[in-house]
Amino acid sequence: MGVVCVTALQGSGQFVLFSYFAPILRERLGADATQLGLVWAWFGACGVVGNMLVSRHIDRIGASRMVLVTTALIALSLLLWPLGVSLVWLAILLTPWGLGCFATNSAQQARLVSLSPSLAPGSVALNSSGIYIGRALGAGAGGWLLAHGAIDWMNWVGLVTVLAAIALSISVDRARTRTLAINA
Template sequence: MPLGLFALTVSAFAIGTTEFVIVGLIPEMAVDLDVSIPTAGLLVSLYAFAIAIGAPIVTALTGGLPRRALAIGLMGLFTLGNLIAAVAPGYAVLMAGRVVTGISHGVFFSIGATIATSLVDRSRAGQAVALMFAGLTVAMVVGVPFGAFVGQHFGWRAPFLAVAGLGLISVAGLFLWLPGTIPHNPPTGLHSQLALLARPQLLAMYLVTVFGFGGSFVVFTYLSPLLTDVTGVSTGGVSLALMLFGVATVIGNLLGGKLGDRIGTRKALKVVITGLALSQAALLLTASHPLAMFANLVTWGIFAFAISPIVQSGVVAVATAEAPDAIDAASGFNIAAFSLGVSGASFAGGLIVAGVGLMATPWAAVASTLIALAIAQWGLRPHHGYMSV
């Protein structure tokens, strides 16, 4: 594979690490910044919101720019955002750094797959995209738990400095190894992209993503205080829990894709979302028992991340049948839906933690997941043969 593809993979690893490393550091950050735990949780919420809202707009505005220069510039902006976070004198500046990083994250992934496929012949396009996104997978398994471990032992600023270093390596790799000219078709205008939301089947799948995938982050954003205050594990145990959850996400991603291919989008979503609701409800019983809680985290992670490939393949199938000229835009909206779900759920989780307490968050997650199940049941219908019942 071309070296430029490995530079994209390192970029994806850095981006995936910085998005969720905060989950393992929220208690420490809240104390050091003199803010509440829910306020610290907004560092996850607004990062995701920046991806969901900023990325489609900035992607449309930068559609005519050369891909090589844009990719390098985005990773430079990403690196700057992490440096701002690392040296931030207070909460407001830290939040500004997170928003800058979130926007660059969203736009980079909007163009990354196209760049990856341009580096290889058509027969290896799928492998190229998979290799790039493997960076995200490795980030969940290694980067996030290791970053949390580093932050717990050397201060919460250390992971941001480390990710900024990875950002510089990515910039250098992209500069050295991406070709001077990368062919691309400029994306459709923002108005044309928004018109996709008027298509009922696409809108239904985006809502499944928001409520089904996103709902887990009512709990996951505040997993660290839940584990230390309720389950009674050490900070080292939090890093182990994040690693187990990361491994589960890899398994879930693989199983979800296979299940969707085997029984169809709608059936697969109903199976996976039902399992997710049950695993979230089980948190109410397992949270006070360490071994049971760790086992519960694995099942929860599998079901939560099995949703992603099912919905994404379903979106592509629907867009291919109904809007073949806007497949990339349709997929991009699903990425935005992931981030919107994370943003809304983590914000709601902060309100719940501040008002009712940590152990109320699983109830909210279950409620959100059941909304997704209802949409899968009654909002998704077979149409022209592209979605199995």
């Protein structure tokens, strides 16, 4: 369940801001529909590349480490978000997030399968629930911040939540290592 909670925290941290890209980019950068479409297309293309890279390297790096890498990429973009003062800069800053955003879910699923192959159907299904719970919580928090004029806090709330996901992920791995050492 710790791994599923990591997924929920990842989703929550991302969706504080991700859910509101369109109104924020319109307000802050004057983005029109075409520019918003290009930002989404770029983000999606980065997501495809990220998933391809994870698929290619996960066996060598390991699922748990890949989760940390992909989540750190998301955290990097959330940290640098305030520097996105133009659409070009924003696209550059969104690249790490795009690479990590969808790939982290793939890595989490591989992690769950490797932890207990016999429980994989149930654990992967629970992970999907974690994704949706996280998205709902993040979007709710982001909506609250947006409604209260706290747009400048959205990336920071997201970042803290994603950093909590990283801390929990490390904690889950350490607990598993200790358990395996005791049982050996």
